[in-house]
Amino acid sequence: MTWITHGARQAMALALVLGSALPAMEAARAADWPTRPVRILVGAPPGGTADIVARLVARELQASLGQPVIVDYKAGAGGTIAVQTMLASPRDGYTFLLIQKGIASEVPHAIKVSYDPFKDIVPIAQLTQYGLVLVGNPNLPAKDLGELVRYVKSKPGKFDYANFGVGTRGQTMGVQFNRVAGLDAGTVSYKGSPAALQDVMGGQVPLMFDGPATSLPFIKAGKLRAYAVASPRRMAALPDVPTFTESGYPDLQDVSWMGIWSAQGVPPAVMTKMRDATLKVTQSPTLRPRLEDMGMEPGSPATTDELLKDVRESYERQGALLRSIHFKPD
Known part of the structure; x- marks a missing residue:
């Protein structure tokens, strides 16, 4: 016969009481959330696309949540420092991450990461979506995409694409364009992007697939020529630049997005409230025109599962694309 002491019975009873109380305590905390400042980590330095979007969104979220929203820059290692900072923070719903989907779809191919992109981090809501734009040095004789393809073919082995990071869409879009257009550019x-764009404008590398927010100012200033955009429709900020689909290359339609992410383990009710607040922000009449000015559109109301x-x-x-060029991660 197994004997249970009076003290053990008390401990077991207390554990049962605390165990049954935890869900109620978590629900109460979620109902009150937020009761203090919310931190949004940005996996990029100040001055870039993510920084601009983060500051715009933080201002709108602050009004919606009724608490300060602090933008905290954790740049480096392709955004993984920001991810690691979030994962090391308490899972209480006061630390989130603003970053592009490439943190899960691209970066793990390029460098060895310490997190599981499909288990440790969770996309809560989409903020913006956009397609890359093919830009070139304005001194190139080609004035449109058709002329560019013919010109590059006439000079085999003489052209390269700049890209904004090893293993990113900036690199693999060039691989795809080579295949569908029959080119051999390196x-x-x-x-x-900044260093790459400087070399494109300087003529050291003639072409680049870039995000619209960083290249638009130079396109408008005449320092870059835009040939086509990889979005489903023309950008409001570049109404005269055709899509790749319009130009006969439908396989080059590729939309990326930036969003708010959470660590796995944050109370679901808190994640739902943050998602609702974020989606409300994307419909703000003050945010929409600012995003369009940067060549982006407000995000869709896609669910976390989607x-x-x-x-x-x-x-x-x-x-698959990186394996096809025998790419090896760092």
Whole structure:
């Protein structure tokens, strides 16, 4: 016979009481959330696309949530420092991440990461969506995409694409364009768009697939020529630039997005409240025109499951493309 002491019975009873109380305590905390400032980590330095979007969104979220929203920059290692900071923070719903979907679909192919992109981090809501734009040095004789294809073919082995990071869509879009257009352009990788764009404008590398927010100011200033955009429809900020689909290359339609992410384990009710607040922000009449000025559109109301499905599909496509060029991660 097993004997249970009076003290053990008391301990067991207390554990049962506390165990049954935890869900109620978590529900109460979620109902009151937020009761203090919310931190949004940004996996990029100040001055870039993510920074601009983060500051715009933080201002709108602050009004919606009724608490300060603090933008905290954790740039480096392709955004993984920001991810690690979030994962090391308490799972109480006061630390989130603003970053592009490439943190799960691209970065794990390029570098060895310490997190599982499909288990440790969760996309809560989409903020913006956009397609890359093919830009070139304005001194190139080609004035449109058809002329560019013919010109590159006439000079085999003489052209390269700059890209904003090893293993990113900036690199693999060039691989795809080579295949569908019958080109043989090479690739030159940089640590971010600014340095790459400087070399395109300087003529060291003639072409680049870039995000619209960083290239638009130079396109409008005449320092870059835009040939086509990879979005489903023309950008409001570049109404005269055709899509790749319009130009006869439907396989180059590829939409990326930036969103708010959470660590796995944050109370579901808190994640739902953050998602609702974020989706409300994307419909703000003050945010929409600012995003369009940067060549982006407000995000869709896709669910977390739909966002995860999109990320996984992008991850598999990106992996297949990188394997096809025998890419090895750092």
